[in-house]
Amino acid sequence: MELLLDRLTKQYGSKIAVDCVSATLKPGVYGLLGANGAGKTTLMRMLCAILESTSGEVLLNGKEITSLGAAYRNVLGYLPQDFGYYPNYTAMEFLMYVAALKGIPKDMAKKRANELLEVVGLSNVANKKVKTFSGGMKQRVGIAQALLNNPGILILDEPTAGLDPKERVRFRNLLSEYAGDKIVILSTHIVSDVEAIADEVLLMKKGKFVLQGTVQKLTEKANGKVWELTVSPSEARKWQARTTVANLRHEGKDMVLRIVSDNMPSKQAVPCEATLEDLYLYYFPTEEGGQ
Ligand SMILES: Nc1ncnc2c1ncn2[C@@H]1O[C@H](COP(=O)(O)OP(=O)(O)OP(=O)(O)O)[C@@H](O)[C@H]1O
Ligand SMILES: [Mg+2]
Structure with a gap:
């Protein structure tokens, strides 16, 4: 594929x-x-064929996706960023409803919905109304509905937003297991989630891919650009104003800064190993980066 x-x-x-x-x-x-x-969302919506491109195309195995119609929708699972729930449906009713929209036969849908509720840890609340769920629980219903038709192409727009750490780990493991022979694309602002599960990272800036590669390869690009520097609190403020400070923590009366910079920021700075987050900050040093 x-x-x-x-x-x-x-x-x-x-x-x-x-x-x-x-x-x-x-x-x-x-x-x-x-x-x-x-x-990211604009790109994903075009990949789902729900937003028409101005130009260019998306081909699945050589065929333009909009020309595939239902055949494409059958292999697609999508969790939109602004997923709309039906508050008065129970989790099970909601999944059955989405399954019907996807044309999944009732018996099969019931079995699959039960499996998925188990997988996302909602079996015990399957018959509770979605409006009584917490944000993270709703998000897990959204993840489950995207998986109903066992899609070969799974597109998830910020799937881990709102999940607690344990559920994020559960979700990451689920996704890694699921991926195998499938194409899974997820957007997220949680760099550590990408670091943990992505085979390949696509870094998007102002509508373009500025970097593409494995986590390891991309992280290597930030090597030699990350430093630790211990300074006084008043100096820390000055450093923050003029450099990219990835992290700062107190150590006694001092502050330890993690600085992302092309050059050694000071003679006292100690080089340290880069993470994907450091690379991200290197490419998005200020609030800009979007549009
Ligand atoms: N329907 C629309 N009409 C006009 N401009 C739009 C529309 N949808 C998105 N945009 C613009 O297109 C750009 C990309 O938006 P998009 O939602 O794809 O970004 P994103 O990377 O998903 O951001 P976020 O991380 O906040 O979800 C933004 O400048 C946005 O304002
Ligand atoms: Mg978005």
Whole structure:
């Protein structure tokens, strides 16, 4: 299976939200990272064929996805960023409803819904109304509905938002197990989730892919750019104003800063091992990065 993005572009008026993006996606987990407004949701909606591109196309095994119609929807699972729930449905009713929309036969749907509620840890509340659920529980219903048809292409827009640490780990494990021979694309702002499960990272900035590669390869790019520096609290403020400080913590009266910088920021700075988050900060040093 291969999903080919060929110069995919989306323009809203004069705003280019996705700018001539090309990539070849094969089975595996892809982590889409980028600041607010970078174009992740717009790209994912085009990959789901629910948003028409301004130009360029998406091909599944050589065939344009919009021409595949139902055949494409049958292999697709999607969790939108702004997922709408029906508050008066129970979790089970909701999954059965989505299964009906997807054309899954009732018996099969019931079995699958039960399995998935177990998988996302909601079996004990299967018959409770979704409106009584916490944010993270609703999110897990959303994850379950995306998996109902056992999709070969799974697109998840910020699936881990709102999940507590234990549920995030459970979700990451589920996704890694699920991936195998499938194409999974997830966007998230939680860099550690991408670091943990993505085979490949796509870093998006202002509508373009600025970096693409394995976590290890990309993290290596930040090596030699990350430093630890111990300073007084008043100096810490000055450093924050003029450099990218990835982290700061108290150590006695001093502060230890983690600085991302091309050059050694000071003679006292000690180099340290980079993480994917450091690389992200290197590419998005300030609040900009989106549009
Ligand atoms: N329907 C629309 N009409 C006009 N502009 C839009 C529309 N949808 C998105 N945009 C713009 O396109 C750009 C990309 O938005 P998009 O929602 O794809 O970003 P994102 O990377 O998903 O951001 P976030 O991390 O906040 O979810 C933004 O500048 C946004 O304002
Ligand atoms: Mg988005």
